[in-house]
Protein backbone atom coordinates (compact mmCIF):
# COMPACT_ATOMS: atom_id res chain seq x y z
CA UNK A 1 0.00 0.00 0.00
CA UNK A 2 1.13 3.53 -0.65
CA UNK A 3 -0.91 5.18 2.05
CA UNK A 4 2.11 5.53 4.27
CA UNK A 5 3.91 7.66 1.74
CA UNK A 6 0.94 9.96 1.43
CA UNK A 7 0.72 10.27 5.18
CA UNK A 8 4.36 11.22 5.37
CA UNK A 9 3.93 13.95 2.81
CA UNK A 10 0.92 15.32 4.59
CA UNK A 11 2.81 15.31 7.82
CA UNK A 12 5.51 17.31 6.14
CA UNK A 13 3.03 19.90 5.03
CA UNK A 14 1.08 20.08 8.25
CA UNK A 15 4.06 19.75 10.56
CA UNK A 16 6.31 22.42 11.93
CA UNK A 17 7.38 24.99 9.39
CA UNK A 18 10.69 26.43 10.61
CA UNK A 19 11.19 28.10 7.25
CA UNK A 20 8.47 30.60 7.97
CA UNK A 21 9.44 32.43 11.16
CA UNK A 22 7.28 35.46 10.53
CA UNK A 23 3.87 33.81 10.51
CA UNK A 24 3.08 33.69 14.19
CA UNK A 25 -0.63 34.11 14.79
CA UNK A 26 -1.65 32.29 11.65
CA UNK A 27 -1.06 28.87 13.06
CA UNK A 28 -4.35 28.56 14.91
CA UNK A 29 -6.44 29.63 11.98
CA UNK A 30 -4.29 27.72 9.55
CA UNK A 31 -6.33 24.58 9.96
CA UNK A 32 -9.55 26.26 8.98
CA UNK A 33 -8.09 28.20 6.13
CA UNK A 34 -7.77 25.14 3.93
CA UNK A 35 -11.11 23.53 3.32
CA UNK A 36 -11.04 20.23 1.52
CA UNK A 37 -10.51 20.86 -2.16
CA UNK A 38 -10.01 18.38 -4.90
CA UNK A 39 -8.96 18.86 -8.48
CA UNK A 40 -8.54 16.56 -11.42
CA UNK A 41 -4.95 16.66 -12.60
CA UNK A 42 -3.49 15.54 -15.89
CA UNK A 43 0.29 15.07 -15.83
CA UNK A 44 0.37 14.89 -19.62
CA UNK A 45 -1.33 18.24 -20.07
CA UNK A 46 0.33 19.50 -16.90
CA UNK A 47 -2.98 21.04 -16.01
CA UNK A 48 -5.43 20.82 -13.19
CA UNK A 49 -9.16 21.15 -13.53
CA UNK A 50 -11.46 23.33 -11.49
CA UNK A 51 -11.59 22.91 -7.76
CA UNK A 52 -14.30 20.82 -6.17
CA UNK A 53 -15.19 20.58 -2.52
CA UNK A 54 -16.46 17.06 -3.15
CA UNK A 55 -13.94 14.41 -4.05
CA UNK A 56 -16.35 12.48 -6.24
CA UNK A 57 -16.83 15.41 -8.58
CA UNK A 58 -13.12 15.88 -9.07
CA UNK A 59 -12.78 12.18 -9.71
CA UNK A 60 -15.57 12.40 -12.24
CA UNK A 61 -13.76 15.26 -13.96
CA UNK A 62 -10.54 13.27 -13.97
CA UNK A 63 -12.35 10.31 -15.45
CA UNK A 64 -13.97 12.48 -18.09
CA UNK A 65 -10.61 13.85 -19.14
CA UNK A 66 -9.11 10.38 -19.25
CA UNK A 67 -11.88 9.18 -21.54
CA UNK A 68 -12.01 12.27 -23.72
CA UNK A 69 -8.29 12.76 -24.26
CA UNK A 70 -6.98 9.30 -23.51
CA UNK A 71 -4.73 10.61 -20.76
CA UNK A 72 -4.11 8.93 -17.44
CA UNK A 73 -5.25 11.36 -14.76
CA UNK A 74 -5.70 11.48 -11.04
CA UNK A 75 -7.10 13.67 -8.30
CA UNK A 76 -5.03 16.00 -6.17
CA UNK A 77 -6.04 17.61 -2.92
CA UNK A 78 -5.65 21.19 -1.74
CA UNK A 79 -1.96 20.61 -1.11
CA UNK A 80 -1.40 19.37 -4.62
CA UNK A 81 -0.84 15.89 -3.27
CA UNK A 82 -2.06 13.00 -5.33
CA UNK A 83 -4.96 11.20 -3.73
CA UNK A 84 -4.16 7.53 -3.33
CA UNK A 85 -6.42 5.35 -5.42
CA UNK A 86 -7.75 8.21 -7.51
CA UNK A 87 -6.02 7.19 -10.70
CA UNK A 88 -8.20 7.35 -13.79
CA UNK A 89 -7.03 5.54 -16.87
CA UNK A 90 -8.54 5.69 -20.33
CA UNK A 91 -10.34 2.60 -21.44
CA UNK A 92 -11.13 1.24 -17.99
CA UNK A 93 -14.67 2.48 -17.73
CA UNK A 94 -16.74 0.06 -15.71
Ligand SMILES: [Zn+2]
Pocket residue numbers: 042043044045046065069071
Ligand atom coordinates in the same frame (compact mmCIF):
# COMPACT_ATOMS: atom_id res chain seq x y z
ZN1 LIG B 1 -4.66 15.59 -20.46
